[in-house]
Amino acid sequence: MQAADLKNLVDTIVIVMLENRSFDHILGYLRHASFGNRRDVDGLVSSTEPTYANFYQGEPYFPFNMKPDKPLVSDLPHERSFVHQQLDYSNTTGDYTMRGFVNAYYNFTNVNRSFTPDPMGFFAPPQIPITDFLAQNYMICDRWFAPLPASTQPNRLVALSGYSQIDVTRSDLLPDQTLVFDWLSRHDVRWRVYHSGISFLLLFQSMWANAVSDRFRRFNALAADFQNEPDATFPQVIFIEPAYHDSPVHLTGHPNDNHPPLPVGVGEEFLRQTYQAVTSNYARWKKTFTVVTYDEHGGFFDHVPPLPIPAADPNNVYPPFDSTGVRVPSIIVSPLVETRSVYHGNLDHTSILQFLAERFAPNETYSNYVEQRRGGDPAIQSVSTTLNRSAPRTSLPRVTGDPIPVSTALSGVKESVTDNQRAFVAAIEGLLNGVYKDAAIQKFPEISHWDGVP
Numbered sequence: 001m002q003a004a005d006l007k008n009l010v011d012t013i014v015i016v017m018l019e020n021r022s023f024d025h026i027l028g029y030l031r032h033a034s035f036g037n038r039r040d041v042d043g044l045v046s047s048t049e050p051t052y053a054n055f056y057q058g059e060p061y062f063p064f065n066m067k068p069d070k071p072l073v074s075d076l077p078h079e080r081s082f083v084h085q086q087l088d089y090s091n092t093t094g095d096y097t098m099r100g101f102v103n104a105y106y107n108f109t110n111v112n113r114s115f116t117p118d119p120m121g122f123f124a125p126p127q128i129p130i131t132d133f134l135a136q137n138y139m140i141c142d143r144w145f146a147p148l149p150a151s152t153q154p155n156r157l158v159a160l161s162g163y164s165q166i167d168v169t170r171s172d173l174l175p176d177q178t179l180v181f182d183w184l185s186r187h188d189v190r191w192r193v194y195h196s197g198i199s200f201l202l203l204f205q206s207m208w209a210n211a212v213s214d215r216f217r218r219f220n221a222l223a224a225d226f227q228n229e230p231d232a233t234f235p236q237v238i239f240i241e242p243a244y245h246d247s248p249v250h251l252t253g254h255p256n257d258n259h260p261p262l263p264v265g266v267g268e269e270f271l272r273q274t275y276q277a278v279t280s281n282y283a284r285w286k287k288t289f290t291v292v293t294y295d296e297h298g299g300f301f302d303h304v305p306p307l308p309i310p311a312a313d314p315n316n317v318y319p320p321f322d323s324t325g326v327r328v329p330s331i332i333v334s335p336l337v338e339t340r341s342v343y344h345g346n347l348d349h350t351s352i353l354q355f356l357a358e359r360f361a362p363n364e365t366y367s368n369y370v371e372q373r374r375g376g377d378p379a380i381q382s383v384s385t386t387l388n389r390s391a392p393r394t395s396l397p398r399v400t401g402d403p404i405p406v407s408t409a410l411s412g413v414k415e416s417v418t419d420n421q422r423a424f425v426a427a428i429e430g431l432l433n434g435v436y437k438d439a440a441i442q443k444f445p446e447i448s449h450w451d452g453v454p
Helices: 003-009 080-087 101-108 129-137 152-161 180-186 205-211 219-228 265-278 350-360 368-374 419-432 437-443 446-451
Strands: 012-018 054-056 059-061 139-141 191-195 216-218 237-241 288-294 331-333 341-343
Touching: 003 350, 012 265, 012 350, 054 101, 080 101, 129 265, 129 331, 152 180, 152 350, 152 419, 180 191, 180 350, 191 219, 205 419, 205 437, 216 219, 219 237, 219 265, 265 288, 350 368, 419 437, 419 446, 437 446
Parallel strands: 012 237, 012 288, 139 341, 191 216, 191 237
Antiparallel strands: 054 059, 139 331, 288 331
């Protein structure tokens, strides 16, 4: 699509990135003969397809409908070494067999063996009614891959920068990289972050000044801003953050980022509220383009091999990656895509960065790192290639208001047991011991409990 067309069609780009689920785990049901039976989606054909078999100690394990929606026994393994096991590269065929998910899981966790191990579970519409609504009314991307076969932090760094200086999730503040927010500000693009809880972006010390400014607002302000804010100040790029499970404090509600072992019902409610907010003003909605995706697969099975696209550390600290990560669920929610459409092109998180450059700086590329991913064979496409309408749809699908069944307990302050949880703690303690303490407590009242402030 030409730059002039993008400028005329799209005023606002909204980015929602949830946590740690694979495409087959969330959207694979659409192809399944017992649920969607949609032949246009590369999902799960059945629960007995021989090529899906994952083996552990000689026993085969197959996909199964995971119900009801309840907390899992534990998180699933998804650091670089475990993803390597899950992809199960075959020296004989020279391809990834995708048969190592159960093996990695049982080598990681001490749970009793079952013929329904969590990595092989998938959801169906009763468990994910809002995701199903979006999938049925907008566009599915069935070849959107996490950019790296690694965990949360490396993949989010690629999403925010086009590259990552780390290959594993670490327990301290994240490296000082040039972020997309720097790019947007340099190009005079108005941007804003709406956060449900403590922002993941606090893990970057370079973001602290922005985080205590009006560029960060609570999620509950989103609908009113869509309805009432003047065009002159309304953001052109919006990042919507859930309340992260790895945050040490949840005093204002359940974490809703879908990070295992969380059930997904609370995340479904978060998606419903997001959709209601961005569609609450049709004049704005008709020129809004929303991407809903996940940072990485979180250890859940997917049958599609990753793309053979390498990625190197710019500082040569870690060995280069040979492929992308696993497919993740991704939906384009916009009146600029057709109902029940499917995009089969290769995408990853840098596809969003490409799109930003095409829309706001059409005479330049986003970065050399992003260009490397779009210039190879196979190539990563821009999200702009998903647009399949030259004018917005005039009808607005209305989402149900029915309650979403979920079983989970409200969490308060919790012990930090993972590296990403420790990184959140490091960010909070850094803010509380620095010049932004008072402003941070006002902006993120959750951390006042951490500091012992009433």
